Amino acid sequence: MxxxxxxxxxxxxxxxxxxxxxxxxxxxxxxxxxxxxxxxxxxxxxxxxxxxxxxxxxxxxxxxxxxxxxxxxxxxxxxxxxxxxxxxxxxxxxxxxxxxxxxxxxxxxxxxxxxxxxxxxxxxxxxxxxxxxxxxxxxxxxxxxxxxxxxxxxxxxxxxxxxxxxxxxxxxxxxxxxxxxxxxxxxxxxxxxxxxxxxxxRNSTVAICNAISAINANYEAGKDGFGVEIDMFGKSFGTEDFKEGTTAFLNKRKAEFPGK
The missing domain is CATH 3.90.226.10 (2-enoyl-CoA Hydratase; Chain A, domain 1)
Structure with a gap:
């Protein structure tokens, strides 16, 4: 455009x-x-x-x-x-x-x-x-x-x-x-x-997106920032990026995050 x-x-x-x-x-x-x-x-x-x-x-x-x-x-x-x-x-x-x-x-x-x-x-x-x-x-x-x-x-x-x-x-x-x-x-x-x-x-786009949400929650009236962080942390475990990141770490190689 x-x-x-x-x-x-x-x-x-x-x-x-x-x-x-x-x-x-x-x-x-x-x-x-x-x-x-x-x-x-x-x-x-x-x-x-x-x-x-x-x-x-x-x-x-x-x-x-x-x-x-x-x-x-x-x-x-x-x-x-x-x-x-x-x-x-x-x-x-x-x-x-x-x-x-x-x-x-x-x-x-x-x-x-x-x-x-x-x-x-x-x-x-x-x-x-x-x-x-x-x-x-x-x-x-x-x-x-x-x-x-x-x-x-x-x-x-x-x-x-x-x-x-x-x-x-x-x-x-x-x-x-x-x-x-x-x-x-x-x-x-x-x-x-x-x-x-x-x-x-170099890092997980999915994790970064979730981190933005969690950080912002601390500054929003009526939101429990710690609660949002816990939810986003748990959500991370279901992503392909988490699997790739942990696998790469355990195998001592650079992560190639799929962004999912």
């Missing part, structure tokens, strides 16, 4: 999706959110895709925020619908995705851009990255999960400060805050991210 606001590249089971609106610093509008949803939905069904990398085109921005021109005159009802639809189509969809999604943050990740990166399973930043949730400077709050995911990642106090001040932090501060896992030089960002993706590819 061809897209207007994003581009895709599949190489060795790693799908790189780039948000590509350079004139708008890759800002998210409704059309881009819809295209990302469609690309991810397609990737979910594509057995060739094992790991996904989300990044922005160019070096200036991952995603510089939401496209404010789209909602500057919205009513409260329209604003609520905008947030609900965005979370359903993209941000929650990314967080709950059954295949690993890594955000490679190049340049600015602000507002909806940082919220998209936080929805990914983990984040890697280039050393020129700047991150923040500036929504309160516009008279609004983060609406794509920012008030929920930022405290989970950096702690309540730091999240309160970042949101209340509407300030930005650099890549090294983000690393110190545990907002990102690694910081690389700009030119090494995608190669470094792909190297981590290749390490993921």
């Amino acid at each position: 061809s897209y207007y606001n994003i581009s895709e590249e599949l190489e060795d089971a790693i799908l790189t999706i780039r948000i590509d609106r350079p004139k708008k610093l890759n800002a998210l509008n409704r059309e881009t959110i819809q295209e990302l949803h469609e690309a991810l939905k397609e990737a979910r069904e594509d057995e060739e895709v094992k790991v996904i990398i989300l990044t922005g085109a160019g070096e200036k921005a991952f995603v510089a925020g939401a496209d404010i021109s789209e909602f500057a005159d919205f009513s409260p009802k329209e604003g609520k619908r905008l947030a609900a639809e965005g979370q359903e189509k993209l941000f929650n969809y990314v967080a709950e995705f059954p295949k690993p999604i890594i955000a490679a943050i190049n340049g600015f990740a602000l507002g909806g851009g940082l919220e998209l990166a936080m929805a990914a399973h983990f984040r890697i930043a280039s050393d020129n990255a700047k991150m923040g949730l500036p929504e309160t400077s516009l008279g609004v709050i983060p609406g794509y999960g920012g008030t929920q995911r930022l405290p989970q990642l950096v702690g309540k106090g730091r999240a309160m400060e970042m949101i209340m001040t509407a300030g930005m932090i650099d890549a090294n501060q983000a690393l110190q805050y545990n907002l990102v896992n690694h910081v690389t030089e700009v030119e090494d960002l995608l190669d470094f991210t792909k190297e981590i993706a290749r390490k993921i590819l």
Whole structure:
């Protein structure tokens, strides 16, 4: 499928999706959110895709925020619908995705851009990255999960400060805050991210999918994360990947997981 606001590249089971609106610093509008949803939905069904990398085109921005021109005159009802639809189509969809999604943050990740990166399973930043949730400077709050995911990642106090001040932090501060896992030089960002993706590819895709479900359960209201872990652990014993993994280990050879 061809897209207007994003581009895709599949190489060795790693799908790189780039948000590509350079004139708008890759800002998210409704059309881009819809295209990302469609690309991810397609990737979910594509057995060739094992790991996904989300990044922005160019070096200036991952995603510089939401496209404010789209909602500057919205009513409260329209604003609520905008947030609900965005979370359903993209941000929650990314967080709950059954295949690993890594955000490679190049340049600015602000507002909806940082919220998209936080929805990914983990984040890697280039050393020129700047991150923040500036929504309160516009008279609004983060609406794509920012008030929920930022405290989970950096702690309540730091999240309160970042949101209340509407300030930005650099890549090294983000690393110190545990907002990102690694910081690389700009030119090494995608190669470094792909190297981590290749390490993921060595392991059972079925087990990874179950691990994502179990980890996410700890952060969902009303769910018993330990109970989900027990269920997923037990479920693993009925998979072909478990049989292959244990057999390979006992026979001192490399596992060749069938993904079933």
